[in-house]
Amino acid sequence: MRSRGRFLFTVAIVAIVAFAGTFLDRSVGVRERGGVPSPTTTSGAWLCPHGGGKDWAVTLEIANPSQAVATVRVSPLGPERPTAEPKSYEVAPGATLAVPARAKDRAASSYVEYFGSWVAAGWVAHASGDESGVAAEPCVEGAAGRWFAPDGTSAEGEDAYLIVMNPFDAPAILDVVLYTKGRAPVRIGDWTGLALAPHRSTALLLSDQVVNEEALSAEVDVSRGRIAVASLGVSAATGGVRSAVAIAGGPPQRTFLPVAAASERSSLEVLVPGTDPVSVDATVFSEDVPQPADGLTDQRQGAQSSEITQVLAAGTSSFDVVATGGAAVARRVAGHVNDTGSTGGVLGPARAWVVLPTVACEPNVPGLVLVNPGDGTAEVTLHALPQAGVSAPPDVTVSVPPARALPAPQAFLSADPSAAVLVTATSGTVIASGASSSCGREGILGFAVAAGVPAPS
């Protein structure tokens, strides 16, 4: 081959290589990946910062809505290093297990690990002795780095606690900031860079730090480690206890706060932790058409503040609070007598919920509210997850019209008040939550509200 031919041959090769390279780079690319391995196990944990007291009885309610046996391992936590070994229990498929928790200390918490299948867990606290009342909440499924607890007050006779638990093997370092209506955010020296040792929980008495504030909210920022937070209110003035798990992550734009069988007056506490004011708009869902919430229609709330608005909504209702810019909200409401319940609500509807028992003792008036924030009617099946040895009532189906909040049939609930209820929407999506009265002569002495737990598909 002569020189010229060789050069042309070379040019041709280079061109072919360049063309092929361009084609491969641009048109073929890297081999597609996309498979995700199928899980062969199921495990997780619930963090239950329930708190406690001298004569308190706290029961962990663990419901297994699946078809497989679940094993749970319960580890008690307190301000000291735990000495007791974790205890394991089996939860039968489609059943609820009540496990008494250690709760003699205000800071008491429980760590519930589950294996084999998914379970929902929550607690029902029954205060007696010098204190009285009932509180219930679902446990927290995941730890987070930032928490908001808008349910607090330091009005006279009210003790507001934060129960902070660290069930992990690493210490947690956290900062607590308190918000009120009129003051600048309050940072307490001892609670800035507060270290919480591994496998410990602690109770922080907020109302000792900022007194006489109707609205007292807290933000907990974790700079190291992982924790779970709940508020615990103990009222000496009216008698009663209440608790609400704190809201994890950033302040949400929209929150649903359902309550059943409650008194007419609710306190809606709104915490705006951000540096910008937000606009808050609340709608009340009930068995009737939705109504704007009194005093909370397009209301502007200042930055870094916590304010309370009284909203009237008797019986079964749900607040749909929209906060442009994000706000943490909680609803505090009294039952038929003085005991109050509170909830931080849920962030949105789902197809299936597990509503854990909220009754502490007999007699009782169990309640369950179903909310349909959607545009179409939701068909909902209620399936009881009874405790061992108790026969489950037959499933019932409820139609929930759009933009309505309905109570579950009382007969179904009363058949086994200690059973969790699996709420499944066969069409549409709903929100389910529990709110019950229990104890006392008529079963209305204590009142507790607990949001439902979205069940995995």
Add this chain to the structure above:
Amino acid sequence: MARTSSNSDVAGRRATVLVVLVVRDAAPWLRDCLHALAQQTHKPLAVLAVDNGSTDGSRELLEKALGPKRVLALGEDAGVAGSVRAALELTAAREADYLLITHDDAALDDDAIARLVEAANLHGVERIGVVGPKVVDWDNPRILREVGRSTDRFGHPTTPLQDGELDQGQFDRVLEVLFVSSVAMLVSRACVDRVGAPDERFASHHEDLDFCWRARLAGFRVLMTPLARVRHVGATARGLRDAGHRERSERYYGDRAALAAMLTNYRLTSLLVLLPLYAVLGFARVLWLTLTRRFDEVVELFAAWGWNLVHLPGTLRRRVGAQRTRAAPDRAIRRFMDSSTFRPPRWFEAAGQILAEQREFDDEEAEAPVARRLRQQSVSLARAHPVLVASFLGAVLGGFAFRDLLGPAALAGGAIPAFPAHPDGFFAELLSGFRTTAFGGTTAASPALGAMGGLATLLFSSGALAQKVMLAGGFALGAIFCYRGLARRTGSPFAAVVAASSYALSAVVLWAYSEGRIGVLAAAAALPVVVDRLEWAYGRDAPADRRRFVVGLGLVVAVGVAFEPGLVPALVALVVIHAVGSLYRVRGTALVLGGLAVAAALVYPSLAGYVADGGRALSSQVGAADLTRLARFVPVPAASGLVAHAPGSGSFAWFLPAAAALGFALARPEHRASANRAMATAIAGIFLAWGSAAGYLPAALSNAPVYTVLAAASAASLVAFGVAAILGVRSEAFGFRQVGAGLLSVALGAGMIVQTVVAVLGGWAIGGPEAIPPAWAVAAAGEVGNYRVLWLGNDDGSRFPAPGGDPTGEIEAGPSSLRYGVTGPDGITALDIGRGPTGAGDDDLRRVLDEIVSGGTHHGGALLAPLGIRLIVAEEGDLPPEVADLFASQLDLNLRQASGLTIYLNAKVLPLAAELPEARDQAVVDASSLDAIERLPDVSSDPLSAAPGGWIGGGAGGRVFVSTEYTNAWRLSGRDVSAPPTRAFGWAVAFTAPSGPVRVVFSEQWLRTAEMSVLGVLWAAALWITRKPAQR
């Protein structure tokens, strides 16, 4: 004519000279020799021939020329010393004023003896005992052969002459030297009387050294006079006659005489100093000869020492005699010795010659401008001495570029593996029946560990030094081997030097160095040799010694594969291309297959590891699926985060592919077949690298870095062909070739200069401890005991932050994939060089990672606990977000804050070996399903200590768990108990332990010992077959 007194007179009369002519089978030259003696101007002169059993008619010729009475027939070869000793028995010899000892292949100039006698009687110089002439070549008398000789302090003969040095009068003065050759040696009567005869044990091998040394010891001077000239055939040395009793190499005779001369002639105090030094240097010589495969010479050296040992009594007797005649101190004799054992390498000696050439150039171009003269001088120098210039520049620039790496600390960073604290670590791992790294198992260590251990041992047991030597050596060897192969194939050292330099400056080689990738550097050194061998095997001229060729090829492949198993797929590609693109494919393929079979034998304990798990050991998880980078031989993606930029990977890295394309176009017709194969290989290498990185090739064929090295080596070949072609292009008419030559020159010039600047500026990923991300200190803080580290990263084709090394596995994780690797607490280790990550432990890790990524479990720490993984490390932001969320949600993995790294501490981790005394914990060990393992409680354990061959410890009894792959060869021995293992967690080892101390041992160590013994024999045989023969 009246006689007048002259320097040839003794006691007022002409000095009598007896020529002792030592003869053996010298018929071709003997007539000239005798004729020259007959023509001597010095009289009176007598000739006595001593025949050493000639069989070619020499004796008859002597008797005819000299008469039977002047021929002393010994009947056997007594050598020069024996002949002289025999001659001295005769009365004539005892009466002569001088003896002239001369060889039968030497012809003296007519006045040579007269000049020698004159020199022996120089006015004002006393006690001249020995005088030698200037010895020149028989055929070309302009070439000097002898002008007097010297030795180093240890008696090794040296000469001031270079090979082929021309006689330009540079030695034309009477020189006092240590000794002169017995080719022609005039010895005075007094000297003979005082010193005696030469040592007959040396026969004809350096007997002159010992004799002259003894003469000096006795106070006599030894001179060389250039006025006397002798032509010398050097018949025996040149193989022109049968060597007779000369059956060993020159090294043997030299070292034999040197040590004997030392023992005989040095004073005791001198010996006390010199003998230890001699021993040290001797050891070093043995090592050097061994490392350079000069095994014959090692044998010769030992034989020389053995001879001296056997003949020690005789030597001591002669020592007594020599010391009795001593009239001069050692220091007086040392004046005539070389100052040390170090003799400048030849290329240093050549420097003088080069300077002379440059001076000549200066003289010729004296009128030209300075800049032009400088340029022309540089070009002329580079073309005349390309290797010298490249070596010099390489040494200077390399030294500067690597300046930051020259400290005493071990190198860290990049992908460089940690070396064991002591070289024993290499040997222990090589011989160990079980693997002490990764998840254990019985995969054999790479034979490379033997070489690394040996090197570290030689380098004062310094792992840090061995690291640096291996890196710098790998870098340099790549260039040297590239040069050697291409010089042979192109016949142009200049072209080969340019190509080798371009190879060394290619992006992939600079990257491999920057990253401290010993395996890739080994591949970069081996591939040019393999390419050269393949070109030879598939070329027109078959190797003459096929056995040696096949074994040599196998040896090179084995060395390369031992360091970088990923060389195998590159070799396959190379062989296929040569088999397809050659006319001699049957012969070539047969030779290559033979070589590969030899290579397989030389790494046979590792073969099972190479093929396990689909050949994962051959694969590399790093690589850029980016053809614009691969085409310029950059094998990895651009820098990101903690993974540094690869020096020399910028736009100027295009110089090599551009130059290769031009070289392909310019290649001469005789090189075109090779060029075609090189071009095919380069293109194939690039696309195979892309296929590897893009995930289209099976694991066994996926190794982007090695394919890129292959492509770069082939490109360097093309450069060599191009440069070789353009060297004569100026003499042709202007055309395409001139344009191509210009472009090639510009591409190479600019590219190599910029790449050199980049290299000199440094910026290597490796360095001191600062090359490890500061966050790693946080990761490792407070962690004691032995554990494993799981490294995670995305699938962008880059490595982990140091010291994590490369990913070794990959799992699907939604839209992307997750790559992982496991190391010990110190990061990647050199003990795993050439060994893949396969095994049941790795399978279990994959199973666990799949489970975590699936979202099913939130107890990933428990699942990782039996694997001994205490830390999980990823570069901050490197994990796919969905994977990061999943790891963050694991309940038993706790985030440890460290800027730059995401580090999780596994709260559930188990010790690598422990006794579990609690009954509750013991049952957990038997679990094999993930569902059961994730329920792992907080286990109470008593860690066992690692010990040679296993672990020891315990005491309370219960279950013993060892986080190493299960094999039934493990045994637990305790008090009167030897327990077999059971399977723990589905893959590891457990035992039921009695109370009291226990020991976990590997019971099949003998198998590995036998395996490695056989391997040692195979390597020894291969090295022996391919040894460099000694010069006889």
